Amino acid sequence: MKLIKLKKKEKFKYRRKVIIKDLTLSIFVGIHSFERKKKQRVKFNIEILTDPYVSPNSKDLNSILDYEEVVMQIERLTNLKHHELLEDLAENIFNIIFKNKLVKKINLKLEKIDIIKKTNSVGIEISKTKI
Numbered sequence: 001m002k003l004i005k006l007k008k009k010e011k012f013k014y015r016r017k018v019i020i021k022d023l024t025l026s027i028f029v030g031i032h033s034f035e036r037k038k039k040q041r042v043k044f045n046i047e048i049l050t051d052p053y054v055s056p057n058s059k060d061l062n063s064i065l066d067y068e069e070v071v072m073q074i075e076r077l078t079n080l081k082h083h084e085l086l087e088d089l090a091e092n093i094f095n096i097i098f099k100n101k102l103v104k105k106i107n108l109k110l111e112k113i114d115i116i117k118k119t120n121s122v123g124i125e126i127s128k129t130k131i
Contacts (some may be wrong), residue, residue: 014052018065021045028082029089036082041113043121044074048097049105065102086110086124094128105129
């Protein structure tokens with residue numbers, strides 16, 4: 001009888017996600033004339049999947065996605081100009097975040113909180129993946 005030794009090979013599927021939850025900013029957004037005159041509250045929920053093959057390294061901060069920097073970039077973008085549509089704002093956010101080479105996929109949810117009285121919020125949800 002011949003014994004066969006089984007080699008234990010550990011394989012993992014690894015996924016890292018940066019989460020920005022319930023970022024609420026007062027911004028100019030919308031197509032109606034009253035939306036051009038008064039800022040409204042918009043809630044941002046963002047999930048950013050990063051390259052699983054780049055290991056986080058505290059000595060090399062380029063190995064991680066800095067969520068504080070992402071928040072500051074979104075604040076700058078929303079202070080820069082009026083966005084007529086949430087969809088336009090979303091595309092601009094995608095363009096900013098995808099500049100980081102670590103980013104592979106972004107799930108973005110934008111909600112106008114105060115625009116329709118009978119609702120908690122209305123908005124859009126979009127996912128975009130780098131291929």
